Amino acid sequence: MARIDVNHVRHSYLPNPRTDADFALREVHHTFEDGGAYALLGPSGCGKTTLLNIISGLLHPSHGQLLFNGRDVTNLSTQERNIAQVFQFPVIYDTMTVYDNLAFPLRNRGVPEADVDRKVRETLEMIDLASWAKKKARGLTADQKQKISLGRGLVRSDVNAILFDEPLTVIDPHMKWVLRSQLKQLHRRFGYTMVYVTHDQTEALTFADQVVVMYDGGIVQIGTPAELFERPRHTFVGYFIGSPGMNVMPVAIDGKTATLGSQRIELPGAPKADSGAIELGIRPEYVRLGRDGMAVSISKVEDVGRHKVVRAKLEGRDIAAVIGEDETVPAEPKVRFDPAGINIYADSWRVEMGA
Amino acid sequence: MEKTWNNKAWFLVLPVLVLVAFSAVIPLMTVVNYSVQDTFGNNVFFWAGTEWFEELLSSSRFWEAMVRNLIFSFIILSIQVPLGIFIALNMPKKGWGVPVCLVLMALPLLIPWNVVGTIWQVFGRNDIGLLGYYVNALGIDYNYVQDPFDAWVTIIIMDVWHWTSLVVLLCYAGLVSIPDAFYQAAKIDGASRWAVFRYIQLPKMQRVLLIAVLLRFMDSFMIYTEPFVVTGGGPGNSTTFLSIDLVKTALGQFDLGPAAAMSLVYFLIILLLSWVFYTVMTNYDAER
Ligand SMILES: Nc1ncnc2c1ncn2[C@@H]1O[C@H](COP(=O)(O)OP(=O)(O)OP(=O)(O)O)[C@@H](O)[C@H]1O
Ligand SMILES: [Mg+2]
Numbered sequence: 001m002a003r004i005d006v007n008h009v010r011h012s013y014l015p016n017p018r019t020d021a022d023f024a025l026r027e028v029h030h031t032f033e034d035g036g037a038y039a040l041l042g043p044s045g046c047g048k049t050t051l052l053n054i055i056s057g058l059l060h061p062s063h064g065q066l067l068f069n070g071r072d073v074t075n076l077s078t079q080e081r082n083i084a085q086v087f088q089f090p091v092i093y094d095t096m097t098v099y100d101n102l103a104f105p106l107r108n109r110g111v112p113e114a115d116v117d118r119k120v121r122e123t124l125e126m127i128d129l130a131s132w133a134k135k136k137a138r139g140l141t142a143d144q145k146q147k148i149s150l151g152r153g154l155v156r157s158d159v160n161a162i163l164f165d166e167p168l169t170v171i172d173p174h175m176k177w178v179l180r181s182q183l184k185q186l187h188r189r190f191g192y193t194m195v196y197v198t199h200d201q202t203e204a205l206t207f208a209d210q211v212v213v214m215y216d217g218g219i220v221q222i223g224t225p226a227e228l229f230e231r232p233r234h235t236f237v238g239y240f241i242g243s244p245g246m247n248v249m250p251v252a253i254d255g256k257t258a259t260l261g262s263q264r265i266e267l268p269g270a271p272k273a274d275s276g277a278i279e280l281g282i283r284p285e286y287v288r289l290g291r292d293g294m295a296v297s298i299s300k301v302e303d304v305g306r307h308k309v310v311r312a313k314l315e316g317r318d319i320a321a322v323i324g325e326d327e328t329v330p331a332e333p334k335v336r337f338d339p340a341g342i343n344i345y346a347d348s349w350r351v352e353m354g355a
Numbered sequence: 356m357e358k359t360w361n362n363k364a365w366f367l368v369l370p371v372l373v374l375v376a377f378s379a380v381i382p383l384m385t386v387v388n389y390s391v392q393d394t395f396g397n398n399v400f401f402w403a404g405t406e407w408f409e410e411l412l413s414s415s416r417f418w419e420a421m422v423r424n425l426i427f428s429f430i431i432l433s434i435q436v437p438l439g440i441f442i443a444l445n446m447p448k449k450g451w452g453v454p455v456c457l458v459l460m461a462l463p464l465l466i467p468w469n470v471v472g473t474i475w476q477v478f479g480r481n482d483i484g485l486l487g488y489y490v491n492a493l494g495i496d497y498n499y500v501q502d503p504f505d506a507w508v509t510i511i512i513m514d515v516w517h518w519t520s521l522v523v524l525l526c527y528a529g530l531v532s533i534p535d536a537f538y539q540a541a542k543i544d545g546a547s548r549w550a551v552f553r554y555i556q557l558p559k560m561q562r563v564l565l566i567a568v569l570l571r572f573m574d575s576f577m578i579y580t581e582p583f584v585v586t587g588g589g590p591g592n593s594t595t596f597l598s599i600d601l602v603k604t605a606l607g608q609f610d611l612g613p614a615a616a617m618s619l620v621y622f623l624i625i626l627l628l629s630w631v632f633y634t635v636m637t638n639y640d641a642e643r
Contacts, residue, residue, distance in 0.1 A: 058539050078542040091540035095558045104554075108545035152544060 001192055002068040002160040003034040004055060009064030011050055017062065024050045025061070026217040032161070034069070035191040037184070039204035042214035043240070048197045049088060051214070052163045055195070056083045068160055081160065086153035088165040088197075090145040094138035098129055101137050102151050109156075119155050126182050127151045128175070142170045150179070154186065161193040168203070180207060201241055213237050229283070230341075235348045238281050244309060244320045246343075247287065251280045253344070261315035263294045268339040269353030276347035284309065286341025287321035289329065293336035298329055383622075389615035407616035417617070419592065420600045421624075424576055427511075427596065431575040434515050436568060439522025444556070446527055457527075460520040472584025475513040479585070499586060503593035506586045510594060513581055518571060525567045529560035565636045569629055576625055597621055 011025040020026055025047045032038055040048050053059040055066065057078035066074045073081055084105075093101050102120045111119075124130045127147040132140070137148060150167045164183075168176045184207065187194055198204050204211050205225040213221045213228065213236075221233040232238035238246030251258040251265070253273060258265040258280050265280065289310060296312040296319065303325075310321045310329060321335060344351050393403040411417050446456045463471070479499050481487035490497040499509040533555060541551045579598035582588065588595035588603075595603075601621065605614030 053539075056543060058542060079545050083543070085539075085543045087536050087540060089534070089536050091536050093554045093558075095554060104546070104550075105544040108547065108550065149540075152540075 001034055001190075003070075004032040004161060004193060005065075005067035005070075006030050006032070006051075006055070007065040007067065009051075009054060009061045009066065011047075011054060011059065011061045011063075020217075023062075023217055025054070028064075028219055030212070030219055030222065032193055032195060034193055036210060037187050037194045037208045038196065039208035039211045040195055040197040040214060041199075041201060041204045041211055041240070044199070046214045047217045048214055049165055052085065052165055052195065052197060055161070056085045056163055057081045058085075082158070083161050083163060084153040084156055084159045085163040086150050086165060086167040088169075090142070090149035090170075092137045092140070092145050092148050094136070096137055097133065098135055098137055098140070098148060099124070099133040101148050102155050105152055105156055119157070123151045123155045126154065126186075127179070143172065143175070146170050147179075157190050159192060161195065164194070164196045166197055166199065176203075183207065201243075205241075211241075213240065215240075231343060231350065232281065233350045235279060235281060235345050238283070238343070242283060242285075244284055246281045246283050247319050248279050248281045248345070249314075249317055249319070251278055251344075253278050258344070260294075263315060265337055265342075266339065267342060267344070267353065271344040271346075271351050271353050273344060273346040273351040279345040279348070281343040281345055281350075282337050282341050284320040284322040286338040287319065288336045288338060289321050289323055289327075289333055290336065291330050291332070291334060293334040296333050296335050298333055301329060386615045386618050389611045390619055391612075393612050403612055407612045408620070411613060411616050411620060416592075416600065417597075417620075420595055420597045423594070424578075424596050427578065428572055428575040430511055431514055431518075432568060432571055434511070435519045435522050435571055436564070438515070439519050439567065440526050440560070440564075442519070442523045443526035443530055443560075444552070446523070448531060457524070460523050460527075463517050463520050464524075466517075468580035469584055471513065471517050472581040475509060475516075475581070476585045479509050501590055503590055506590060506594050509585060510582050513585065514575065514578070517581070518574070522567045522571065525563040526560050529563040530556060533559050565633070568636070569632055572632060573625055573629060576628070 006028050009025060009028045010023055012023045014022050017023055028047075028051060040051070042048055050059065054061050057073070057076060057080075061074070064074075065072060068081065093104060096104065099120055102123050103116050106116045106119060120133075121130070124133055127150060129144065129147055129151070132144070137145070140148070146167065146169070150164075153162055153164065153167070168179060171179065180203065183194070183196075186192075196204070196207050198207075209224065210222060211225055211228055212219055213234075215234070215236045221228060221237045223231075223233075228237055228241045232241065232246060235246070235248050238248060249260055251260045253259075253267075253271055256267050256270045258267055260280065271278075294314055296314045298310060298312045299318075300311040302309040302311070305325075307325055308323050308327070310323055312319050312321065312333065312335070314335065319335070323329075344353065390407055391403055391405070392400040393406070394400045442460075446460075447453055466474075478484045479487045479497075481491045481498055487497060487499075496502075497505050499506040537555050538551065541555060546554070577598055578596060579602070582594050582596060583599055583602075586594045588599045597617075598621075601614060601617050604610050604617060
C-alpha cells in the first residue's frame with residue numbers, strides 16, 4: 001500500500017522526441033493517494049496504458065520521477081515495485097491449470113504453499129471459477145481467461161497498488177457488475193491503491209472516488225464524479241462524460257450576458273475571460289424545454305427509458321435537452337438555460353465567474 | 356447441416372492422384388517388385404519371395420549400419436535442438452540485427468549438400484585444410500581419414516553447422532509470435548528467466564519444435580551426400596550409414612533385389628520412427 005507521486009512524467013516511444021506531438025504522455029503530474037480508488041478515463045490512444053506501464057515499471061519514463069511513499073522508484077524494476085497489474089488483453093499461461101495460473105505470482109515470490117492454497121481458493125471463489133481449478137487454462141472461453149487474468153492481479157494482498165487496464169471488456173454485463181462490486185469490497189477490506197482504466201464512464205463513475213480524465217497525453221481533470229458532471233474543466237470532459245454530452249456553443253460575452261446569435265443569455269456571474277475563443281457549455285439536463293425562452297426547432301425525440309432526449313436546433317446549432325419520461329414537447333418549443341448549469345470556456349478551458 | 360455427396364470432387368483431386376502415382380506410388384511398386392525377384396541381367400527375373408528380406412535382416416552389416424544411423428541421429432538431435440533453441444532465444448527481436456541474423460542463419464541452408472561435403476572435406480584435411488592444419492598444429496592428433504572417432508566428429512560438426520539454422524529459424528518463428536503482453540505479465544508476476552522459458556516460450560515453440568525434430572530426424576536418418584563426400588563411408592565401415600550401404604549395394608554391386616529389399620525396410624523404419632515421434636510429442640501436448 002502506497003501513495004504514488006507521478007512527478008512531471010513525460011514519455012515518448014520515439015528515440016529522439018522533438019515536438020510535443022512525439023510524446024505519448026505530454027506531462028502527467030499527479031498524486032494517487034494511499035488507498036484511493038481512481039478511475040482513469042479517456043479516449044483510445046490518450047496514454048492510459050502508457051501511464052499504467054510507467055507506474056508499474058514496465059516502461060521507463062523519458063522524463064520525470066516516480067515516488068512510492070516518498071521514495072524514488074523511477075529506476076526500480078517491476079518486481080521491486082511490488083505492483084499487481086491486470087492487462088487490457090488477457091494473459092494466461094495456457095499449459096498450466098487454472099489453479100496454477102493463480103498460484104504463479106505467489107509461488108514466484110516464495111510464498112509458503114499453505115498460504116498459496118488459501119489465497120488461490122479465495123480468489124477462485126471470487127471470480128467464480130472454483131469448479132474449474134483443475135482444468136487446463138488453454139480450453140477456457142475468452143471471459144474465463146479474462147477472469148483468470150484478473151484473478152492473478154488480485155491474488156496477492158501485500159501489493160503497493162493494483163492497476164487494472166480495462167479488465168472487464170469481454171465479460172457479460174451481469175458478471176461485470178458482480179466483479180465490480182467485489183473489487184470495491186476488496187478495496188475496502190485491504191485498502192490498496194487502485195487505478196482502474198476504462199472507456200466506460202458508468203464503470204468509472206461507479207467504481208471510483210476520484211475520476212482522472214485523460215485527453216491527448218495529459219490529465220485534463222481530476223475530480224469526483226459529481227464535479228466532473230457539474231464543472232467540467234475542459235470542453236472535452238463535458239463531451240466525454242455524460243450521455244448525451246454537454247452542449248457547447250460559441251458566444252460573445254458582455255459582463256453578465258452572453259450573446260448567441262440573436263439570443264441573449266443571462267449568466268450567473270461575469271466570466272473572467274477577456275481573450276480567446278469563448279464558448280458556453282450547458283449539460284442537456286440543465287436545458288429547460290417549455291413555452292418561454294429561445295425558440296428552437298425539434299429534430300428528434302429519443303426515448304431512452306427513464307427520460308427522453310430531445311434533439312433540436314437553436315440558432316442553427318444542434319442542441320440536446322433532457323426531459324422527464326412523462327413530459328411532452330410543447331407545440332411552439334422554447335428553451336431556457338438553468339444558470340446553475342452554465343459554464344464558460346475560453347480556448348476550451350473553463351473560466352471562473354465573478355460576482 | 357446435412358452433408359451433400361458430390362462425386363465431382365473426385366474429379367478435382369484426380370490430377371493430384373495421378374501426380375502422386377507417378378512420383379511416388381509407381382516407383383515404390385517397382386521397388387517392391389524388385390525386392391521379391393532375382394535377376395542375372397538381360398531383364399530376366401526369377402521369383403525370390405522373401406529371400407532378400409531374410410538375408411538382409413540376418414546380415415550384421417545391415418544392423419551395424421542401422422545402429423550407426425540411430426546413434427548419429429540421436430547425437431545430431433541432442434546437439435541441434437538445444438543449441439537451436441539457445442540461439443533463437445538470443446537472437447534480436449527487433450532492429451537492424453534481425454535481417455542480419457536471419458540471413459546469416461539462412462546461409463548454410465542454401466548451400467547444396469555435396470558442396471557442404473566438399474567444403475568440410477577440404478576444411479578438415481590436415482595438409483591444406485584450415486581446420487585440420489591448425490588443430491594438428493595445436494598438438495591434437497586429428498585425422499578424419501584414418502581415425503573413426505575423428506571422422507565422426509567431423510561429420511557431426513558438419514551437420515551441426517549445416518542444419519542447426521533450420522531449428523533456429525523454426526524456433527525463432529515461434530518466439531516472435533509471442534505478444535509482448537506475455538512478457539509484461541511475467542514481470543508483474545515475478546517470473547524468473549527460467550519460468551518465462553518454461554511457461555511462455557517453450558509452450559509457444561512446441562509446435563514448431565515438433566516439426567523441427569521430425570525434419571531433423573528424418574533428414575539425419577537419411578543422410579547420404581555429406582558423409583559420402585567427406586569420408587566415403589570410411590575409415591573402414593565406421594561412417595557407412597544405411598543410405599551409403601544401400602547405394603553401394605544397388606549401384607556398386609548392382610544387386611537390385613537386395614537393394615530393393617533394403618530400401619523398403621529403410622523406408623518402413625523411417626515411417627515407423629516418425630510416427631512414434633509424432634505420436635509421443637502430440638500425446639504429450641494433449642496431456643499437458
Ligand atoms: N509500444 C509502443 N510503441 C510506439 N507507440 C506506442 C506504443 N504503445 C502505445 N503507443 C502510442 O502511444 C499513444 C498512447 O497509447 P496507449 O496505449 O497508452 O493508449 P491508451 O489510452 O491505453 O489507448 P486504448 O484505450 O486504445 O488502450 C498512442 O498514440 C499509441 O499509438
Ligand atoms: Mg490501453
